[in-house]
Amino acid sequence: MWKRVSTLSPFLFSSKSTSLARAGHGWNACGSPAMDLPFSVNYASSLRDKTPFITFVLGGPGSGKGTQCEKIAETFGFTHLSAGDLLRKEMNSNSEERTTILNIIQDGKIVPSAVTVKLIMKAMESSDSDKFLIDGFPRTEENRIAFEQIIGLEPKAVLFFDCPEEEMVQRVLNRNQGRVDDNIDTVKKRLKVFETLSLPVIDYYSKKGKLHKINAVGDADEIFEQVRAVFDAPEVTI
Numbered sequence: 306m307w308k309r310v311s312t313l314s315p316f317l318f319s320s321k322s323t324s325l326a327r328a329g330h331g332w333n334a335c336g337s338p339a340m341d342l343p344f345s346v347n348y349a350s351s352l353r354d355k356t357p358f359i360t361f362v363l364g365g366p367g368s369g370k371g372t373q374c375e376k377i378a379e380t381f382g383f384t385h386l387s388a389g390d391l392l393r394k395e396m397n398s399n400s401e402e403r404t405t406i407l408n409i410i411q412d413g414k415i416v417p418s419a420v421t422v423k424l425i426m427k428a429m430e431s432s433d434s435d436k437f438l439i440d441g442f443p444r445t446e447e448n449r450i451a452f453e454q455i456i457g458l459e460p461k462a463v464l465f466f467d468c469p470e471e472e473m474v475q476r477v478l479n480r481n482q483g484r485v486d487d488n489i490d491t492v493k494k495r496l497k498v499f500e501t502l503s504l505p506v507i508d509y510y511s512k513k514g515k516l517h518k519i520n521a522v523g524d525a526d527e528i529f530e531q532v533r534a535v536f537d538a539p540e541v542t543i
């Protein structure tokens with residue numbers, strides 16, 4: 306069940322608040338874990354009684370998360386929420402936080418969890434779905450803990466697209482979608498962030514027995530066959 310967490314946060318929900326600046330208290334753009342959340346939150350009533358099936362989708366930059374999520378969504382009826390897409394949308398809006406988000410993304414660092422979790426929660430609230438693929442999240446232990454504490458749920462499954470660095474770099478540099486972080490300098494920084502901050506999250510879910518490691522090298526349709534096997538398996542009841 307959705308677990309309620311005490312009182313309404315003034316800065317998570319106020320459109321006038323400078324949530325990123327406040328989130329900086331106890332959090333940082335490098336993603337250092339902060340075990341005590343600087344806020345608490347009351348869920349929107351629309352989410353309170355749902356028990357959605359949540360799958361986190363992890364992997365380095367260019368490992369194919371977005372590509373595979375589209376296939377999973379189409380085949381298994383999940384709603385695909387990409388944390389990066391939500392942040393880019395916020396960055397291109399008139400949000401007070403747009404410049405800060407842009408600077409963090411350009412620098413290949415991690416946006417404070419309060420901001421990202423708020424965007425994910427809003428997207429979940431505004432959806433009728435009860436099956437979510439959350440792509441590119443949690444990127445850090447701080448992200449993971451914030452999601453658990455704010456949303457009060459854990460993923461049922463976690464996919465990890467395992468891809469060699471050289472392949473990821475080539476894919477990102479060939480992507481050609483106009484992303485501000487698709488350049489060699491930012492990719493190098495993102496790979497470092499992945500190694501230092503995201504791998505511990507992957508290790509955490511591995512130890513919990515929730516991780517499904519996918520070999521992300523090869524043709525996208527072949528890779529999807531490995532993914533299909535995960536969702537077809539009886540222990541993963543969607």
Ligand SMILES: Nc1ncnc2c1ncn2[C@@H]1O[C@H](COP(=O)(O)OP(=O)(O)OP(=O)(O)O)[C@@H](O)[C@H]1O
Binds near residue numbers: 523525
């Ligand atoms: N199996 C594959 N083989 C070759 N290219 C691929 C494969 N899967 C995806 N690509 C291409 O690689 C690029 C990166 O893929 P995608 O955007 O899905 O990765 P991602 O993990 O979501 O990356 P990011 O974390 O940067 O958002 C895209 O241009 C995509 O078309």
Ligand SMILES: Nc1ccn([C@@H]2O[C@H](COP(=O)(O)O)[C@@H](O)[C@H]2O)c(=O)n1
Binds near residue numbers: 387416441442495
């Ligand atoms: N949990 C997250 C996810 C993403 N970011 C920032 O967005 C950039 C792009 O993310 P993609 O998933 O689309 O690759 C990423 O490099 C981060 O700067 C984040 O901060 N937190």
Ligand SMILES: [Mg+2]
Binds near residue numbers: 371387389441
């Ligand atoms: Mg992506």
